[in-house]
Amino acid sequence: MKIIQITDIHIGTEGEASSKKIDTRQTFSSIIAEIKNRDFDYLILTGDLCLDSTFDSGIYLWIQKKLNSLSRPYFVIPGNHDDPRLLAEVFGYHNKIKNGALYWEHCIQGEQFIFIDSSPYVVSAEQHQWLNQIIAQSQQNRFFIFMHHPPCHVGSLHMDAHYPLRERDAFMNLLLKHNKTFxxxxxxxxxxxxxxxxxxxxxxxPSTYYQIDERYEDARVKNNLIGYREIEISDHVIRTTVNYIESVSPC
Ligand SMILES: [Fe+2]
Known part of the structure; x- marks a missing residue:
């Protein structure tokens, strides 16, 4: 099974320019064009669909149209620059919203996939409980979890200092106590x-918008590359790689 992961696309409302003067509709479209003829079975978009805090169904509908053009199944989860309810409404996930959070499990080709909502910068106690139960009851030895925020110290001075997931140790400890692989x-x-x-x-x-240089505590743009991840899952092996392309010129 081959999966492509795209993340942090940060699309604005029509005509809205980003603070970095990057046309994110164009950068995302470049990645879509890049993967269109690649061999993959599923696409997963792991949050921060919106540019900033303007949550508009028009943004989600534009993204949906782009994803539909690939003619492959896809899943979308929210990030901190998303409204989980609005996202669920547009992408048809009404039945997956529980107490304002959009999370669910999905068995894909015999593998257990878990989609977590960390959009409020924290994974709710309800999700902890739900996840713990799934892991404990499952016959699977390995789990594939998709969530916007890394649940650990990453090693990016700017992001670790200013925008980490709250209560991330509790989430990691939940997984560490199980004799399974995540x-x-x-x-x-x-x-x-x-x-x-x-x-x-x-x-x-990496994002399809811009990369943050992990060596500095202030937010510095690292380079002009945008990227996405390929994940290949087979019976005993998992291979993953990140591919980059050059960002288009500023708008
Ligand atoms: Fe984010």
């Missing part, structure tokens, strides 16, 4: 990282 695919940090702690493997995927 592969967590995230975004939010606008960089590429892999963090491995015992049975928990966290992959941070």
């Amino acid at each position: 592969y967590i695919f995230t975004g939010h940090y606008h960089c590429e990282k892999i963090i491995i702690q015992k049975n928990v493997h966290v992959f941070v995927t």
Whole structure:
């Protein structure tokens, strides 16, 4: 099974310019054009669909149209720049909203996929309880978790200091206590990282907007590259790689 993960696309309302003077509709479209002819089975969009805090169904509808053009199944989860209810409404996830949070599990080709809502910068106690129960009751030995925020210290001075997931240790401890393997695919940090702690493997995927230089505490743009992740899952092997392309010129 081959999956493409795209994250932190930060699309504005029509004609809205980003503070970085980057046309994010164009950068996202470049990635869509790049993957269109790639061999993959599913696409997963891991949050921060909206540019800032303007949540508009027009943004989600525009993204939906782009995703539909790929003619492949896809899943979308919210980030901190999203409204989970509005996102659920547009993408048809009404039955997956529980107490304002959009989370669910899905068995794909015999593998257990978990979609977590960390959009309020925290994973709710309800989700902790739900996840713990799923893991405890499952016959699976490995789980694939998709969530916007990495549940650990990543090693980005700016993001770790200013925008980390709250109560991330509680989430990690929940996974560490189980004798199972977890592969967590995230975004939010606008960089590429892999963090491995015992049975928990966290992959941070770069944005299609811009990358943040992890070496500085102030927010500095690292380069002019935008990226996405490929994940290949087979019986005993998981391969993953990040591909980059050059961002289009500023608008
Ligand atoms: Fe984010």
